[in-house]
Amino acid sequence: MQPLFFDHLVIKTEIIELISKKPEPENQKGKALQLIDDIFYQGIVAHILEKLNPKHHDTFLNQVHERPYDPELISYLKEHIGPDIEDDIRKAANKIVKQILKDLSD
Amino acid sequence: MPENNLQNSIAKLEKRSASFRNKILKNPAAKKFFAKSTLLAYDLRQKSGRILAGAGLVGSLMAMPMPQTPSFPTEISEPVKSVLSNKQKILGNLQEIIPHQPAKITGDQALKVEKLISENTNIPVKVELDGQSLNHTIGYTGFEQHLKRYPGDTLAEHDEIQEAGMAPGLGAFGYFAKDSRDFSTKTYLQEKYYCVVQTLYLENWNKDYRQLKDWYSFRKMLVVNPVNGNAVVCVIGDAGPAEWTGKQFGASPETMEYLDLNKGPRKGLILMLFVDDPENKIPLGPVNY
Numbered sequence: 519m520q521p522l523f524f525d526h527l528v529i530k531t532e533i534i535e536l537i538s539k540k541p542e543p544e545n546q547k548g549k550a551l552q553l554i555d556d557i558f559y560q561g562i563v564a565h566i567l568e569k570l571n572p573k574h575h576d577t578f579l580n581q582v583h584e585r586p587y588d589p590e591l592i593s594y595l596k597e598h599i600g601p602d603i604e605d606d607i608r609k610a611a612n613k614i615v616k617q618i619l620k621d622l623s624d
Numbered sequence: 625m626p627e628n629n630l631q632n633s634i635a636k637l638e639k640r641s642a643s644f645r646n647k648i649l650k651n652p653a654a655k656k657f658f659a660k661s662t663l664l665a666y667d668l669r670q671k672s673g674r675i676l677a678g679a680g681l682v683g684s685l686m687a688m689p690m691p692q693t694p695s696f697p698t699e700i701s702e703p704v705k706s707v708l709s710n711k712q713k714i715l716g717n718l719q720e721i722i723p724h725q726p727a728k729i730t731g732d733q734a735l736k737v738e739k740l741i742s743e744n745t746n747i748p749v750k751v752e753l754d755g756q757s758l759n760h761t762i763g764y765t766g767f768e769q770h771l772k773r774y775p776g777d778t779l780a781e782h783d784e785i786q787e788a789g790m791a792p793g794l795g796a797f798g799y800f801a802k803d804s805r806d807f808s809t810k811t812y813l814q815e816k817y818y819c820v821v822q823t824l825y826l827e828n829w830n831k832d833y834r835q836l837k838d839w840y841s842f843r844k845m846l847v848v849n850p851v852n853g854n855a856v857v858c859v860i861g862d863a864g865p866a867e868w869t870g871k872q873f874g875a876s877p878e879t880m881e882y883l884d885l886n887k888g889p890r891k892g893l894i895l896m897l898f899v900d901d902p903e904n905k906i907p908l909g910p911v912n913y
Binding site (some may be wrong): 521547559560561582602617618 | 629631645653655657658664671754809840905906907
């Protein structure tokens with residue numbers, strides 16, 4: 519799997535364990551995992567856009583598009599949102615983890 | 625039939641994904657931006673891989689510590705050893721089973737192909753499904769243009785391989801989505817991974833046009849390049865090509881790229897099989913096996 523700039527802030531262990539224990543076919547598990555990957559990406563981008571001054575939105579989105587793996591994106595966010603942005607993304611990701619676990623367990 | 629729990633969960637996850645997408649698209653800059661970029665992590669990861677590979681950085685970045693991040697496959701993943709052996713099994717055996725020219729396979733030959741592909745990809749495939757079969761199982765495919773996904777769709781809104789251009793008319797089965805609001809991840813992937821088959825030359829096409837059109841439109845297929853084993857699950861998005869072209873199939877720019885048939889003459893021999901997926905569980909796109 520190729521990296522995205524926020525991967526190190528997202529802990530998906532519980533989700534992966536829960537899905538791996540499901541009895542359904544591997545293809546269906548793969549589909550669920552792909553959707554979950556999309557949800558983290560969309561949820562984290564939405565969260566960052568809420569925090570980031572709108573005048574920086576274009577630059578940030580273009581950088582994500584051009585260099586999706588680049589750790590410098592985090593440096594950019596630290597500069598324009600604040601030094602605690604990594605903790606903030608981590609918290610947002612944990613919230614998404616809980617929502618996904620609920621979706622998978624209901 | 626027992627209720628499928630993961631299927632229900634997937635429906636909930638799709639809703640959650642849609643809710644995040646809508647949230648992002650309420651932002652004016654994001655709305656403009658995501659008309660040309662992707663909201664799918666899978667695509668972004670692919671892009672990330674291509675950039676890093678181009679810069680020779682994959683090894684070095686992968687070696688960087690990524691604490692607390694377990695492996696997170698976007699498709700069905702297998703150990704590397706198994707990837708090679710399954711592909712090798714298909715490649716080695718296909719050469720002996722199938723002819724190396726356009727043909728329709730039947731009987732034992734068809735059963736052997738179905739068994740070989742289904743067992744090694746975990747995708748149930750059929751040469752004949754519900755009494756329907758194509759005039760060719762093996763044939764030459766051409767590099768098609770993008771198709772309009774919904775009324776008002778433009779080439780600029782397609783996120784990859786824009787140089788392929790956009791077909792001026794609609795596909796034989798119409799738009800993928802009825803309007804831009806109905807356009808979703810599902811229809812986005814359908815256009816990205818579509819194929820073209822010669823339904824127009826089916827023996828009973830003119831007589832049973834209505835039923836056959838319904839049956840074939842957006843039907844899920846597996847396309848395999850027998851030279852390298854690359855395979856893509858796609859949907860039938862158009863009818864053609866004309867007989868005089870010497871080709872029996874067509875495929876979207878993204879499908880052709882994955883099959884590695886997007887260079888030179890942009891044409892190659894492929895295997896085209898129906899995916900037997902009544903519950904719609906098999907995801908569209910490149911097959912990792």
